[in-house]
Amino acid sequence: MYAFSVNGKPVQFEGEDKKLLRFLRENLNLTGTKDGCSEGACGTCTVLVDGVKMKACAILLSRLAGKSVTTVEGLSKREQEVYSYCFAEAGAVQCGYCTPGMIISAKSLLDKNPDPSLEDVKKAIKGNICRCTGYKKIEEAILMAAVYFRENLSVPDQQEEPRLDMRFQRVDAKFKALGKGMYTVDIRIDGLLHAKAVRSAHPRARVLSIDASEAEKHPDFVRVLTSADVPHNIIGHIKQDWPVFIPVGEITRYTGDAICLVVGRDPETLEKLTSLVQVSYEVLPPVLTMQEALKDDAPHLHAGGNVLSAEHIKRGNVDEAIRKSKHVITRTYTTPYTEHAFMEPECAVALPEGENGVLVHTSGQSIYDEQHEISLMLQLPPEKVHCHSMLVGGGFGGKEDMSVQHHAALAAWILKQPVKVKLSRQESLTVHPKRHPMEMKLTTACDEQGRITAMRAIIDANTGAYASLGGPV
Ligand code: FES
Ligand code: FES
Incomplete structure (x- = not known):
């Protein structure tokens, strides 16, 4: 049996040892602690254990005997008000999936250091990945929260009804920040x-x-x-x-x-x-590159061949414009696969x-x-x-x-x-398909003053195994 406390309440679990993240989400229905990777890499599952921030997906219940776990649901009323207001006000919440973990990391900092520098804030959220906001607004939100706590400021009342001619907070920012947003993975149904x-x-x-x-x-x-x-x-x-x-x-x-x-x-x-x-x-044998796929003897991945679509766009007489230009340069550029x-x-x-x-x-x-x-x-x-x-x-x-x-x-x-x-x-x-890697052979021509006079671009894009959105892209 494992006995510890979560958000001030004693809990016990009898059964096979499991990760704290699973226990919080599945046994206690505390879905504010998010699961972004289950591998200790993203920080969406950040919780405090005896005041120290940890990743709930990396801790087994057997390590928690007698300890005290705090999740985003365990913030005091004052903390909820300040963090949700500051994150919403700074524009630090977009999809919101990272935000509860960010706020727990912020709490772990501000509980010990009420007047942090920007560098302190950056260090505190080093283990939390956000793919939406770019971090600047999150850092601003944490510094703003520090001021609210330090100076015991009141959180402004609810904004008036938003209008297009005024600055307003995202309508969903606060409840996402507090882990109350319902993502598909949070759905619980009997007999699921x-x-x-x-x-x-x-x-x-x-x-x-x-x-x-x-x-x-x-x-x-x-x-x-x-x-x-x-x-x-x-x-x-x-x-x-x-x-x-x-x-x-x-x-x-x-x-x-x-x-x-x-x-x-x-x-x-x-x-x-x-x-x-x-x-x-x-x-x-697999077909791994565009060059291999375009060979005459390449196996066809689809009945219609390996080329999904070909577009030819022509404006003006490019050959002549290039011939008459003062300078001409041809280079090949590549972009890689990009994972979302x-x-x-x-x-x-x-x-x-x-x-x-x-x-x-x-x-x-x-x-x-x-x-x-x-x-x-x-x-x-x-x-x-x-x-x-x-x-x-x-x-x-x-x-x-x-x-x-x-x-x-x-x-x-x-x-x-x-x-x-x-x-x-x-x-x-x-x-899931990736952002298409491209190989671009660009010939650019310009006049004596450097004004571009012509461009020829041959672009091959790799849409992967299936069409996906390859045509429109
Ligand atoms: S879910 Fe724990 S670090 Fe990503
Ligand atoms: S707000 Fe989307 S990942 Fe941070």
């Missing part, structure tokens, strides 16, 4: 099942067989879903080219491809369940709704596209599919594709039970 995809072990391989017989023996196993369970096994916002699951006999295109979905009763044993599914492959790194990994919770319908709570960026694709996938009329956007913990364009929504919807629709699908940070990095 949990699902996780088995991903391809190889970037390019033919799936020869899927054997879930060992997983089926596990007490937490509920069901495995494969392409055979999907009414229409292809999705894609703009181009329908992305299999929900790679069927036996077909070829994978990247390691994010889902082979099947394992549904279980306990999120803690999902990893084990997926590891018990045996998939055999015929491994094939939103703080909240992808999550969807789906429930059966009405007669044969489905309701999907989602952290995605485009619910109408999701509704369209799920209705196509399930071969249901759109009015049978409802997609509900929860707070989105950052997206930056990386949550526009289907990642978990379709899997959750499929499982809930088939099993007639609520199902959550949440990606781990590693899965998130593997699965």
Whole structure:
């Protein structure tokens, strides 16, 4: 048994040792402590243990005997008022997923040092990543809070109704700051099942067989879903080219491809369940670069070939303008893949709704596209599919594709039970398409005064294994 206190109240837990983050969120329903990575890297789960800030995803309950844990829900009324006001006033809250952890780090500083320098503040939040605000406003918010505490200032009353001609706080800033914002991952439903995809072990391989017989023996196993369970096994916002699951006999295109979905009763044993599914492959040489993909003898990843789209835009007579220019320079520039790194990994919770319908709570960026694709996938009329956007913990364009929504919807629709699908940070990095790396050969011409007279640009963009938003980008 583990006994300690959380926010001043004694708690006990009997059972297998687990991470404090899981205990806070799942056993105590204290969802203000956020889960951005579960790996001690992001700081969204920051709590105080005996006044010292720590990452709740990195502490086991067995280390907490007799200790006192403080989460964002355990702030005093005065602290709640000051921190939420200052963060809102400074514009330090956008998606808000990092903010409760930031505030706990701020508290750990201000409790010991009421008059910190900017450098002190920077040091205090070094372990907290924010992908939205750029830190400056967060630092301002913490310095502002220090003044409010030091000088015992009253927090101004509620602002008047915001108008476009006045400066006002974000309407959702305060409750997000205090950990009261509901993101998809925070949803709790009785009887909720949990699902996780088995991903391809190889970037390019033919799936020869899927054997879930060992997983089926596990007490937490509920069901495995494969392409055979999907009414229409292809999705894609703009181009329908992305299999929900790679069927036996077909070829994978990247390691994010889902082979099947394992549904279980306990999120803690999902990893084990997926590891018990045996998939055999015929491994094939992958196509890793644009140059390889463009070769005449490159294997075609899609029936139409490896080029998604080609655009040719011409204005004026470029050749002649270049020929007549005083100076001409040709250079090749490249940009890398860019990971969006939103703080909240992808999550969807789906429930059966009405007669044969489905309701999907989602952290995605485009619910109408999701509704369209799920209705196509399930071969249901759109009015049978409802997609509900929860707070989105950052997206930056990386949550526009289907990642978990379709899997959750499929499982809930088939099993007639609520199902959550949440990606781990590693899965998130593997699965969602990235900002396209580009190779740009630019020829720029100018006259004697340096005025640009012509430009020729040949740009190749790598959209990855699937079209995603590659065409419009
Ligand atoms: S550091 Fe704990 S969830 Fe990221
Ligand atoms: S506000 Fe910090 S990650 Fe979004």
